[in-house]
Amino acid sequence: MEVPYIIKEREDTGLINSKLGIWIFLASEIMLFGGLFSAYIFLRLAAPPGDFARWASELSVPLATVNTLVLISSSVSMVMAWASLKLKDVSKYKMYMGITLLCSLIFLIIKYFEYTAKFSHHIYPSSSTFMAIYFTLTGLHGIHIIGGMIVMIYFWLPIGNKMWETQPELFTNRVEVLGLYWHFVDLVWIFLFPVLYLL
Amino acid sequence: MSSDSHDRGHHDEGFIRKYIFSVDHKIIGLQYGITALFFLLFGFSLMAIMRWQLAYPDTAVPIVGFLFGESGTLAPEQYNSLGAMHGTIMIFLGVVPLAVGAFGNYLVPLQIGAVDMAFPRLNAASYWSYFVGGVIMISSFFMPEGAARSGWTSYPPLSIFENGQTIWLISMVFLITSSLLGSMNIIVTIVQLRAPGLTWMRLSVFVWAQFVTSFLLVLAFPPLEAAAILQLMDRVAGTSFFLPSGLVLSGEIVDVAGSGSPLLWQHLFWFLAHPEVYVLILPAMGIVAEILTNNTRKPLWGYKSIIYSMIFLGFCSFIVWAHHMFLTGMGQAMSAFFQTTTMIISIPSVVILTSYFLSLWGGSIRFNTPMLFALAFLPMFGIGGLTGLPLGLAATDIYLHDTYYVIGHFHYVVAPGTIFALFAGIYYWFPKITGKKMNEMLGKLHFWPSLIFMNGIFMPMFIQGLAGVSRRLADGGEAYAHASGVLHWNEFMTTSAFLLGIAQLPFIINIIMSLFSGEKSGTNPWDSTTVEWAAPSPPLPHVNFDSEITVYRSSYEYSTPDAKKDFIPQTEK
Numbered sequence: 098m099e100v101p102y103i104i105k106e107r108e109d110t111g112l113i114n115s116k117l118g119i120w121i122f123l124a125s126e127i128m129l130f131g132g133l134f135s136a137y138i139f140l141r142l143a144a145p146p147g148d149f150a151r152w153a154s155e156l157s158v159p160l161a162t163v164n165t166l167v168l169i170s171s172s173v174s175m176v177m178a179w180a181s182l183k184l185k186d187v188s189k190y191k192m193y194m195g196i197t198l199l200c201s202l203i204f205l206i207i208k209y210f211e212y213t214a215k216f217s218h219h220i221y222p223s224s225s226t227f228m229a230i231y232f233t234l235t236g237l238h239g240i241h242i243i244g245g246m247i248v249m250i251y252f253w254l255p256i257g258n259k260m261w262e263t264q265p266e267l268f269t270n271r272v273e274v275l276g277l278y279w280h281f282v283d284l285v286w287i288f289l290f291p292v293l294y295l296l
Numbered sequence: 297m298s299s300d301s302h303d304r305g306h307h308d309e310g311f312i313r314k315y316i317f318s319v320d321h322k323i324i325g326l327q328y329g330i331t332a333l334f335f336l337l338f339g340f341s342l343m344a345i346m347r348w349q350l351a352y353p354d355t356a357v358p359i360v361g362f363l364f365g366e367s368g369t370l371a372p373e374q375y376n377s378l379g380a381m382h383g384t385i386m387i388f389l390g391v392v393p394l395a396v397g398a399f400g401n402y403l404v405p406l407q408i409g410a411v412d413m414a415f416p417r418l419n420a421a422s423y424w425s426y427f428v429g430g431v432i433m434i435s436s437f438f439m440p441e442g443a444a445r446s447g448w449t450s451y452p453p454l455s456i457f458e459n460g461q462t463i464w465l466i467s468m469v470f471l472i473t474s475s476l477l478g479s480m481n482i483i484v485t486i487v488q489l490r491a492p493g494l495t496w497m498r499l500s501v502f503v504w505a506q507f508v509t510s511f512l513l514v515l516a517f518p519p520l521e522a523a524a525i526l527q528l529m530d531r532v533a534g535t536s537f538f539l540p541s542g543l544v545l546s547g548e549i550v551d552v553a554g555s556g557s558p559l560l561w562q563h564l565f566w567f568l569a570h571p572e573v574y575v576l577i578l579p580a581m582g583i584v585a586e587i588l589t590n591n592t593r594k595p596l597w598g599y600k601s602i603i604y605s606m607i608f609l610g611f612c613s614f615i616v617w618a619h620h621m622f623l624t625g626m627g628q629a630m631s632a633f634f635q636t637t638t639m640i641i642s643i644p645s646v647v648i649l650t651s652y653f654l655s656l657w658g659g660s661i662r663f664n665t666p667m668l669f670a671l672a673f674l675p676m677f678g679i680g681g682l683t684g685l686p687l688g689l690a691a692t693d694i695y696l697h698d699t700y701y702v703i704g705h706f707h708y709v710v711a712p713g714t715i716f717a718l719f720a721g722i723y724y725w726f727p728k729i730t731g732k733k734m735n736e737m738l739g740k741l742h743f744w745p746s747l748i749f750m751n752g753i754f755m756p757m758f759i760q761g762l763a764g765v766s767r768r769l770a771d772g773g774e775a776y777a778h779a780s781g782v783l784h785w786n787e788f789m790t791t792s793a794f795l796l797g798i799a800q801l802p803f804i805i806n807i808i809m810s811l812f813s814g815e816k817s818g819t820n821p822w823d824s825t826t827v828e829w830a831a832p833s834p835p836l837p838h839v840n841f842d843s844e845i846t847v848y849r850s851s852y853e854y855s856t857p858d859a860k861k862d863f864i865p866q867t868e869k
Contacts, residue, residue, distance in 0.1 A: 099411075100410075100411060100412055100413075100414060100415075100416065100489070101488075101489065102488050102489070107488055110487055110488060112487070112488065114414045114415070114484050114488050117483075117484050117487060117488060118414065118415060118418075118480055118481075118484045121480045121483055121484065121514055122476075122480055124514060124515065125476055125480070125514045125515065125517070125518050126518070128514075128515050128516075128517075128518035128519055129518035129519070129521055129522055130522075131518075131519070132518060132519030132520075132521075132522030132523065132564055132567070133522045133525075133526075135519075135563075135564075136522065136523075136526060136537070136560055136564065139557065139560050139563070140537065140555070140556065140557065140560065143555060143556075143557045143560075144555045145555065148555065221533075221534075222529060222533045222534070222535045223533060223534035223535055223536070223552065223553060224553060225553045225555075226535075226536060226537070226553060226554075226555045226556055229529060229533075229535035229536065229537060229553070230537070232529075232533075233525065233526065233529055233535075237525065
């Protein structure tokens, strides 16, 4: 006896289990980042006037803009990867998933240069409250990127995508769920970019 | 699916796969239950040591005194450590895992007629994350720095500088992860896996309670995780999220960037910890509803009002958190808002409790052990709830804040409240889990002393608190003149606490004895209506029921006029 509604939707809810599960997980993620964004607002209000803006000017807006574009592209290619599976085109799926992985890698590399540039100027989380919340938020976001990449690599390599041969529908669903998570991670960055770099 | 009905539940699995790294919700529920009961006992022993210290400050602690140095008495830091760990263990490792992890895991799939939880492997991950978190928490006693000593609330700036806090934070990250995985699983299970015919308004109150509880856990725990990350940064990376500029420690200004805020921690912490109160109480209310209606042989009075009240309670619990912070100087406007919402949230609790009392009216009550515990829950939770009202009003809270009155209040809610309900649940569902009934005589020997000694411990706390004795004092307040008139209660409370410990012996003996030589119970020993009693006792591994379940009626059809028996199971046409 298997748990039902793994592949086929339940009629009255119109959902498969994993999709409902990931949405609830994302709700908890919103509360996690929501808590940190609230902390940001709270700390900004408590800080001496102009302190946050002064420290924010240390960050590189051009690099972050490139990173925003890179992440948005990765979201597009993630959708394309899922759509390719729906069209039963595995080679295209592998290409698009590869592009998504590449984009996330570029994002991390740029982030690495941003971090090391700060460290070389002796700017650390302990330098100011702004830098503390900057490193915490982007660091946590980076961990989410790495987590997503691990799952992507698994689904990209034969060890994960051999499921396509045996259970194509289940595999497609899994990629869709991964995609939902990935869009959320992008969305967090869409909020982080203006809040940390532009305001 | 019906073709395999004759070998439902037949799986050849090795011992480790079957009992240790199982993915069966029943085994995981039992793992949660056993682990949590051990933690409850451990947390209780910590309290017993503290109580000894309060009653007999200069006498060495018996038996375990050698752990606390030559004198055998507690140093103030050790007392603080035990206090912090008692709170943490009881809440995060004891009561919540027992109420949600054990009861939720074991009973939710059974009560909705499902074969398992929606995500069995996630379920196992949730238990093992809890286990690892628990091991880390306990291991902090053996670290060179010792266990955390900043209270279970971990208020900065103290918690940033005190020893042992880092381990506490790391352990909390594991425990939070465990709760998140578990509660997501419960929500998806209830939404997706209800048996055909089991509509929302046919669900048992227990399942509804677990549903609302899970939403509270999913939405309230992440902000605490955020806060824990920030505090970890403060301790490890030298940031100052919670440290204001110019903070003085041991006569010197602390060398940090500053401009942080200790209040921020309190907001993030109580944003979790107030919903957490309802996480502690809602499953208990669910269990009590099941047992009351079963033993009054009547439908539950006001089923719908109870459900709507629980949902309303869930929503409201997110907007009352700052009533824990009236004394922080956050401002009159904030206090006014939060005291208003706090008064509003008491309404649904009263609706639920009143419905339970009215359910008793005109019933032919069976006074068995589960029913006794469930009945005791009502006045005990009532005392706990009503004594909370003066704490929710800013004016009276100024006087009562951080006194023993607060301790008395929330212990009435959790100890003779929730824990009694959990005991009731264990006695009630033990026959389903093991196929054996528990001994009634020993059960009553467990119940009556527990009831008396619980009150013996917590009632005097109101007296001490109203006299102004502060909590968290290693000497119990000896240094304060205003406390001198009420400190003689300490000996009475300590004696009660030790006797309460002894009163748990019949319970332990009962469990072990009934397991081996208990009277066989059959499928439905309590003549109950809900779905779990349609499964064999114990339910079959991995599939629970011996045939597909269909539900035809609402959850509590007792004493229906013109029916042949005084109960009609939900699964009966």
